[in-house]
Amino acid sequence: MTHRNPAITGLLAAGLIVPLLCLVASGVDAADWRDRDLDTAAELRDRALRGTRAFEHASSLVTQVGPRLAGSLGDRAAVAWALTYLRSLGFEQVEAQQVTVPRWERGEAIVEITAPWPQPLIGVAIGGSVGTDQRGIEAPVLRVQSLDELEALPRDRVAGNIVFIDERMAPSRDASTYGVAVRKRTQGPSIAASLGAVALVIRSVGTSEDRIAHTGALVYRIDAPRIPAVAISNPDADLLARQFADGQPVGLRLALTARELPPTVSANVIAELPGIERPDEIVLLGAHLDSWDLAQGAEDDAAGVAIVVEAARLISELPQRPARTIQVVLYANEEFGLSGANEYARAIEGSGRQVIVGLEADLGSGAPWAFHGSVADEARPALTIMHGVLEPIGIELLDTPAYGGADLQPLKRTGTPVLQIRHDATKYFDVHHTVNDTLDRVDPAGLDRHVAAYAAVAYLAAVKRGDFGRLPPPAPAVTAR
Amino acid sequence: MTHRNPAITGLLAAGLIVPLLCLVASGVDAADWRDRDLDTAAELRDRALRGTRAFEHASSLVTQVGPRLAGSLGDRAAVAWALTYLRSLGFEQVEAQQVTVPRWERGEAIVEITAPWPQPLIGVAIGGSVGTDQRGIEAPVLRVQSLDELEALPRDRVAGNIVFIDERMAPSRDASTYGVAVRKRTQGPSIAASLGAVALVIRSVGTSEDRIAHTGALVYRIDAPRIPAVAISNPDADLLARQFADGQPVGLRLALTARELPPTVSANVIAELPGIERPDEIVLLGAHLDSWDLAQGAEDDAAGVAIVVEAARLISELPQRPARTIQVVLYANEEFGLSGANEYARAIEGSGRQVIVGLEADLGSGAPWAFHGSVADEARPALTIMHGVLEPIGIELLDTPAYGGADLQPLKRTGTPVLQIRHDATKYFDVHHTVNDTLDRVDPAGLDRHVAAYAAVAYLAAVKRGDFGRLPPPAPAVTAR
Numbered sequence A, B: 001m002t003h004r005n006p007a008i009t010g011l012l013a014a015g016l017i018v019p020l021l022c023l024v025a026s027g028v029d030a031a032d033w034r035d036r037d038l039d040t041a042a043e044l045r046d047r048a049l050r051g052t053r054a055f056e057h058a059s060s061l062v063t064q065v066g067p068r069l070a071g072s073l074g075d076r077a078a079v080a081w082a083l084t085y086l087r088s089l090g091f092e093q094v095e096a097q098q099v100t101v102p103r104w105e106r107g108e109a110i111v112e113i114t115a116p117w118p119q120p121l122i123g124v125a126i127g128g129s130v131g132t133d134q135r136g137i138e139a140p141v142l143r144v145q146s147l148d149e150l151e152a153l154p155r156d157r158v159a160g161n162i163v164f165i166d167e168r169m170a171p172s173r174d175a176s177t178y179g180v181a182v183r184k185r186t187q188g189p190s191i192a193a194s195l196g197a198v199a200l201v202i203r204s205v206g207t208s209e210d211r212i213a214h215t216g217a218l219v220y221r222i223d224a225p226r227i228p229a230v231a232i233s234n235p236d237a238d239l240l241a242r243q244f245a246d247g248q249p250v251g252l253r254l255a256l257t258a259r260e261l262p263p264t265v266s267a268n269v270i271a272e273l274p275g276i277e278r279p280d281e282i283v284l285l286g287a288h289l290d291s292w293d294l295a296q297g298a299e300d301d302a303a304g305v306a307i308v309v310e311a312a313r314l315i316s317e318l319p320q321r322p323a324r325t326i327q328v329v330l331y332a333n334e335e336f337g338l339s340g341a342n343e344y345a346r347a348i349e350g351s352g353r354q355v356i357v358g359l360e361a362d363l364g365s366g367a368p369w370a371f372h373g374s375v376a377d378e379a380r381p382a383l384t385i386m387h388g389v390l391e392p393i394g395i396e397l398l399d400t401p402a403y404g405g406a407d408l409q410p411l412k413r414t415g416t417p418v419l420q421i422r423h424d425a426t427k428y429f430d431v432h433h434t435v436n437d438t439l440d441r442v443d444p445a446g447l448d449r450h451v452a453a454y455a456a457v458a459y460l461a462a463v464k465r466g467d468f469g470r471l472p473p474p475a476p477a478v479t480a481r
Helices: A007-012 A017-030 A034-049 A054-064 A073-088 A147-151 A175-182 A189-192 A234-242 A299-316 A340-348 A378-395 A407-415 A445-461 B006-013 B017-028 B035-049 B054-064 B071-087 B147-152 B176-181 B188-194 B236-243 B298-316 B339-348 B377-393 B407-413 B443-462
Strands: A094-107 A109-115 A120-121 A123-125 A137-144 A161-165 A200-205 A229-232 A249-255 A259-273 A279-288 A324-331 A354-360 A368-374 A418-423 B091-106 B109-115 B119-121 B124-126 B139-142 B160-166 B199-203 B229-232 B251-256 B259-273 B279-290 B324-331 B354-360 B369-375 B419-421
Touching: A017 B279, A034 A378, A034 A445, A034 B124, A054 A299, A054 B017, A054 B236, A073 A094, A073 B139, A109 A123, A109 A229, A109 A234, A109 B259, A120 A234, A123 B176, A137 A147, A137 A234, A147 A161, A147 A189, A161 A189, A161 A249, A175 B160, A189 B229, A189 B419, A200 A234, A200 A249, A200 A445, A200 B407, A229 A234, A234 B054, A234 B139, A259 B407, A279 A299, A279 A340, A279 A407, A279 A445, A299 A324, A299 B091, A324 A340, A324 A445, A340 A407, A354 A407, A354 A445, A368 A378, A368 A445, A378 B229, A418 A445, A418 B071, A418 B091, B017 B109, B035 B298, B035 B377, B054 B071, B054 B298, B054 B369, B054 B443, B071 B091, B071 B259, B109 B124, B109 B160, B109 B229, B109 B236, B119 B236, B124 B419, B139 B147, B147 B188, B160 B188, B160 B251, B188 B199, B199 B251, B229 B236, B259 B298, B279 B298, B279 B339, B279 B407, B298 B324, B298 B443, B324 B339, B324 B443, B339 B407, B354 B407, B354 B443, B369 B377, B377 B443, B407 B419, B419 B443
Parallel strands: A137 A161, A161 A200, A200 A229, A279 A324, A279 A354, A354 A418, B139 B160, B160 B199, B199 B229, B279 B324, B279 B354, B354 B419
Antiparallel strands: A094 A259, A109 A120, A109 A249, A123 A229, A137 A249, A259 A324, A368 A418, B091 B259, B109 B119, B109 B251, B124 B229, B139 B251, B259 B324, B369 B419
């Protein structure tokens, strides 16, 4: 469902975009924005579309740092990179906010079919999985098509088996298929364990047809045994499925050296453009600095880092700073429990400052296609005005509530409104959380279009006379992490 | 360059293919084939185009055996599979011909940038590479764009360095770009070593943009030190190249546990349709049973196995066997020194039998696009007649000499003519010698079209009244292995 302002749509159709847009917009809600605010937002947008430095930022992070799993040496290097790099871009206030993060080491994963026809498979430990002893686990395989099918089975069908959840994820522009598929990874291990399974193997939560498996975090329940959990690639899952074809029993052996280590220290890196009128009111532009360990974290989330950094940098080049503070927050440890986001939300509480609205970029460089928000009801008409600046670049306005992003959830739970630019996720899950998440998958033009959208929206939020109100506690939601 | 029979082309344009083709053909050279021979070849072709069991054969091999590097347990399983499977298809004479094969174990490869910005890379040992000690080799990196550039350097520029040959291979339908690019893999290690390099790293000889590296054999010269050699994926090579961008020294560390083991025994598996008139004259249909260790060897060369087995099986279903023997030869150890092909050629010599012509299928399932041969001059007109059966399915006739395939070279050197169906290799080097060489990359329709072509050509060769003469020793050539 989309919602367009018919007056603006009509003018767009007439090919008369920017000047008339401002007139219409000021007629709709003169209280929030002056004509020149909307003009400035449109100028930021158009400047970004002419080319930005966003790809250069992403390249710097992935070339000079690379993998940066929370708590790893790469994570430390990323924090050091961010502090230096943001200062080099001219941000005056750049700080590290200390965050305690968990530590987990992937180690090696051996996954092999033992019967009927022995073959090695390519698999990766799911993030947070326990390891096995050196001998590994060898057991018959119970193949199910979905987590729902598994949950419906009696314990005596499952106990003693390695469960194989053979569910394929389809691509989707809005990432909705990931939200559904990811449950087998996050909840599958404890559901299988509670039915007596000795290990879990899943077909990767990802859309790549290459022989690469997709990692990501699991969540062990406290009331179930902790069993090892691995993901295998789509072609490996195909092979395992074929071995079931003639009805013989299928066996697997898993050996994982994954292990948890004591927690350690990392940091959110925060850069500000202080507001000239209301510096304690923050418009937050978030992305996460950590990545999974298998690759460079280029799409997830150097792309987001590049977008929000460049959007703020463009705003910093305006002749006059906005009324409110624009804060770029590069979160620690999005991937492994949101400890950076939790720490940020804890620290802002009672600081005398408030995030009046947040935006987060964490879905790669696929082009922006929609805009929406979760704001107080009285602020909803403002979204239509803001959308007027985005519509000329092909961004729809959705009338659905916005999730906002994983790192914004701790703030959102305390009432902070969120705005959201939707990224085209059709190709994102080909590379997300895999070895293929490298710079060559980042679309420079997509980044520029996002910078255009984020800069325009952040600027408008930072100069808006009124705010976006506060939210009631949100309903639970899932998205890409 | 293509060569078409204008009379046939004109008839094809008129939509009058099979009956008129036979009349024309018999008019052109009544000495070699009767009309009904050409009709039978066309019927074989058309039967194959209606669907064959080739994909089923490929699936069986990769599902029940999988990786089958010469001398490995998988190789033994492949020989056992082939003996059983070919008998189950109704071939009466199925034999294993013992072959001594080398043995090499890949082990693990650690490749990491040590300076300026440390990062792990994904690399694989090149087949046959020596290992390192546990500490590995750490050295500065000398980047060159090509093997030619390396060869032109003075020893003092190269000595003590790890050489990085950063040459990208482009795709090509005729596999010609592989023939050029592969030299850095086969000859690069000894050329680098002879200039004092301590190790060699190459951008993969492959066209995949995924984070997978491409293996394949090297050839150590006896007059150069044996240095470790690895291939890194294209995105990893991009990363390494980017680290050179600001002029700082770049360092790498390599640690390989690759090792050579004592030779062991494998086998060529040979199945026959004995000829009813000239059983000691053999039309050879070859493919190789071994594969690299990284994947299932689906395109390389379960596809070829499937094509030649199915082509022979279709011929076996004819009411009457051809005059000559059709022999399916599934070679041992194509990948690692052609010991199966050498043994076959040694054994046939002085056996009282002779291969009058050979065809080999070893370039995947990409559609057939051309036909040619290296035959005695007096037999060249016969190629045009044979091509008449292939032209209706879009196969050109090339007037260039045919290489024939790696496994046919030992026979070819002793004068055996070869015929060659050219496979479209545009996508082949995305998967060849990588973890991505899995069943999902095999095109069932491509297999069927190849079966059509191989069956028709093999049949015509087996019923041809005259033979294809003998060849002088061929000029050296390279192709996909």
